[in-house]
Amino acid sequence: MTDLDIRVLDDEAQRRAAHSLFRGTLHHAPAPDELWEVVKGTYEPGRAFGAYSGDDLVGTVQSFPSALAVPGGAVVPMAAVSRVGVRADWTRRGVLSALQRTQLKALRDGGDVAATLRASEGVIYERFGYGVATRYREVRIRKRQATPRVPITGRVRLVPADEAAPLVRKLFERLSPGRAGTIGRWSGWWDLNVVRPAEGREKLRFAVCSGEDGDDGYLVYKVEPGSWDRGVEKPTVLEVTDLWAGNERAWADLWGFALRVDLVGEVFAHGRPLDEPLEWLVVDRRAVFVEDVADETWLRLLDVPAALAARTYGDAEPVVVGVRDRYLPENEGSYRVTSSGASRTDAEPEFVVDVEVLGAAYLGDVSFSALAMTGHFAGASKDVLKRADKLFAGDEVPWAGTFF
């Protein structure tokens, strides 16, 4: 590898250059001034890094300050890693590896217990200790076939875009954290994903629902008009971009509302939890098509002792897990996990996991027994893995629900 200098990007010109470099790696043009005015506020002090060859910026990574809900309801400081890119003439020469080495250490030293990201490709991040810890599904519903089984029993009201952004943000913060895997949203997330699109051309619509105790859920959606072309119908699609409900009634009311909007052929939703019972909400379950089930959260445990101590465990006999971590060796060692907690131990491990595998199992999305079927933990007994499965299982399917 050529000598690289990894620097913290702490002035606006450096950050703008890094942002343009990142956009270039995704084949986008640099952000125009009007967009940069919003984006620049989303760069946090000390959280953006550039890789330089001499004075030439060749790669970048950064993160947003966030938080992660873990099984049992605790919330740990989490870095939401994004804007990862290496200039096309510098790829496969170790630039991202050098950036990761610096970033992972800086985040751990700064107190983040975990890092998460959304990956552009499935083959990049395991080597840096990230495992797939939550998944989502993409759902398309043929509206004409999808009569809801239950009436709307609360009140759903449309809120004008200029009033909606602060209202839905407040509601999200009141309804959060949700199940394990849900994350905190930082100010810049709201600016880029709600405030700016609501002001601009994207025509976001906002519906808020309320029950006896006031507002308890919201829906953000947009409608893409369809067309008729020589007898072929392209349906009008209502796209659910964000839906949070504080209880079962609010959930059924918001979906019921989306499924009742007139002159809509299909309702589409990206990034929904795997166990959302939409098929049971409608009279004809064949109206619901699952178009994709995909990786959502790539989770990197930065501080393994703190992460293992933060979550609760199921009811099973203890297990001693060994952890391997090439990038953060301070995480290596044995951990005794019991139904009342987890901590370091000097005992011999009953099986050994790489940190990316522990990340994948940490929120309960995949069991150790399933991972053993794919070549992990050679020699570990079925009994040990069953104990680990029971300890790490969560009571709900984990899900983040926020794309960044």
Ligand SMILES: CC(=O)SCCNC(=O)CCNC(=O)[C@H](O)C(C)(C)COP(=O)(O)OP(=O)(O)OC[C@H]1O[C@@H](n2cnc3c(N)ncnc32)[C@H](O)[C@@H]1OP(=O)(O)O
């Ligand atoms: C959270 C996000 O922001 S996701 C967006 C990520 N960015 C992009 O997808 C933009 C386009 N891609 C890129 O900018 C770059 O290819 C990056 C950032 C993904 C990788 O950067 P590089 O500097 O090439 O990675 P680096 O050279 O350190 O690679 C380390 C190892 O990963 C492998 N690797 C890295 N990226 C890829 C890839 N896309 N496909 C296959 N292998 C890869 C390398 O071959 C190398 O393997 P080795 O250790 O066995 O030699």
